Amino acid sequence: MxxxxxxxxxxxxxxxxxxxxxxxxxxxxxxxxxxxxxxxxxxxxxxxxxxxxxxxxxxxxxxxxxxxxxxxxxxxxxxxxxxxxxxxxxxxxxxxxxxxxxxxxxxxxxxxxxxxxxxxxxxxxxxxxxxxxxxxxxxxxxxxxxxxxxxxxxxxxxxxxxxxxxxxxxxxxxxxxxxxxxxxxxxxxxxxxxxxxxxxxxxxxxxxxxxxDYRGFLARRAPAVADLAGGPFVHSETGEVVGRHDGYPFYTVGQRKLGIALGEPAYVVRIEPETNTVVVGPRSALAERTLTASGVVWGKWAGIDGEARLGGRIRHRDPGAPAVVRQLGDDALEAVFETPRTAVAPGQAAVFYDGDDVVAGGWIDRPARAQPEASPEFVALPTL
CATH class of the missing domain: 3.40.50.620 (HUPs)
Incomplete structure (x- = not known):
């Protein structure tokens, strides 16, 4: 026993x-x-x-x-x-x-x-x-x-x-x-x-x-992505087409080494799948202070009444930074960071802490300056 x-x-x-x-x-x-x-x-x-x-x-x-x-x-x-x-x-x-x-x-x-x-x-x-x-x-x-x-x-x-x-x-x-x-x-x-x-x-x-090698994985699972090659790299500040990419699914916000020359290092700032466009710009164009997140799951607290000052992380290796967090309905929130964060990527998770304790987490919809876009349809939860 x-x-x-x-x-x-x-x-x-x-x-x-x-x-x-x-x-x-x-x-x-x-x-x-x-x-x-x-x-x-x-x-x-x-x-x-x-x-x-x-x-x-x-x-x-x-x-x-x-x-x-x-x-x-x-x-x-x-x-x-x-x-x-x-x-x-x-x-x-x-x-x-x-x-x-x-x-x-x-x-x-x-x-x-x-x-x-x-x-x-x-x-x-x-x-x-x-x-x-x-x-x-x-x-x-x-x-x-x-x-x-x-x-x-x-x-x-x-x-x-x-x-x-x-x-x-x-x-x-x-x-x-x-x-x-x-x-x-x-x-x-x-x-x-x-x-x-x-x-x-x-x-x-x-x-x-x-x-x-997620590129190879995607290419094997969805061969049609090859047809997206040749879409435009567009400069975030001038709107100028500065090159052609391999297909927007092969890029992520914050990525560099894109094979194009802007006179300074170029980064992926935003992805616009509707037009097969990858918006690029200098590192400064990646700076964002505000994000919204949905699909929020509450941890230490059952919700926030008003606003709360928490530590927020926008990716796994992110050391975190202070933010003021406001609840937007049962499963959504908005966070305003004290200082700009770099490469806030839609689809990644934003997780907020009270000291070492997880208060809430959710899926980043978009940073404030990004163009609104629809979230992908979620497949039904499996029955286990």
Whole structure:
């Protein structure tokens, strides 16, 4: 009989999730390991020149590494095929966002709509009270709400990608690594006998995009994007056509090295899919103070009455900056930053903090100076 009950641990085969499972086992939980097969190898890798064995995270080798950790712990391990749910929501939305001129964030989508629901469904089937992952974040109950906070290791903190996890899902979630630093994780892996993962490199790729080559991925999934080549690069200040691009889906706000000369470095300022136009300009043209976000999920607070001064992040590696945030209805907000932010990209997430605690997050619709554009249609949530 375990001291703390059963916990379903998401095991990717990396050092983080392996140590998370080991820590929970040492704490007296009955650990059940699960590795989720989220994408179809042949569809994603076909024509990419990348083999299964070298395809980044979630490969067959990773699954075997996860199983080896579970065996050492004396825990059961299973691979769960969620390719249909993952593809219908995450991959289709990834493609749709680029075709809508937006910059997608598939990790948030996966956490919000796929991973937690899939884990909890399997946890219920296996009699597990909790689920756990190797994210560098913390969760606690405060004032009747479940609050996600930054992980202790600032360089590895993953609270940004967890803003969309629902309150009832957080209530059953454990983050064993939240109070640890990466160097300690690797030391613990060696001490636990997980030599095959202790020095394993972290994967920073999108799991279903081989070699992080999203252009090649899009070209294989949507061959019609080739017909968009030759659209205009338009200068943000003069309106002059200053070059021709490879197709607007292949560009993101803030991107440089565009192969055009403006007399100074050129950056993508805005994307206009309706006219196949990529607006470019100097770095100064990327500066924005105001953004709006929709699809907002509230964390530490259930909403904002009036205005609140919070720390705001506009991308995963963003250190954040102070902003005044105002609620616009149940699931929308407006944020005005004290100083201009660079490359506020529609489709990315804006996440707002009270100290280390996540207050709210949502999808950036547009910065104030950008032209209004319709958000892509969201496909229906999968039934898990």
């Amino acid at each position: 375990s001291r703390h009950g059963r916990v379903l641990v998401a095991m990717s085969g990396g050092v983080d999730s392996s140590v998370a499972a080991g820590l929970l086992h040492e704490a007296g939980y009955d650990v059940v390991g699960v590795t989720m097969k989220t994408w179809d190898y042949e569809t994603s890798l076909g024509g990419s020149g990348v083999s299964r064995a070298t395809s980044g995270c979630c490969s067959l080798d990773d699954m075997n590494d996860a199983r080896a950790v579970a065996v050492r712990l004396g825990a059961s391990h299973t691979v769960v095929d969620i390719r249909a749910e993952f593809g219908d929501w995450v991959i289709d939305r990834f493609q749709a966002d680029y075709l809508a001129g937006r910059t997608p964030n598939p990790c948030v989508l996966c956490n919000t709509h796929i991973k937690w629901a899939a884990l909890l469904k399997r946890a219920d089937a296996l009699g597990c009270e909790h689920i756990a992952t190797g994210h560098y974040a913390r969760v606690r109950e405060h004032g009747g709400r479940h609050v996600v906070s930054r992980g202790l290791d600032a360089a590895k903190d993953q609270s940004y990608v967890l803003w969309g996890v629902a309150q009832d899902h957080l209530a059953r979630t454990l983050f064993p690594l939240g109070g640890l630093e990466k160097t300690e994780i690797r030391r613990l892996a060696a001490e636990m006998g997980f030599d095959h993962v202790a020095d394993k490199k972290d994967s920073y790729e999108i799991c279903f995009v081989p070699n992080d």
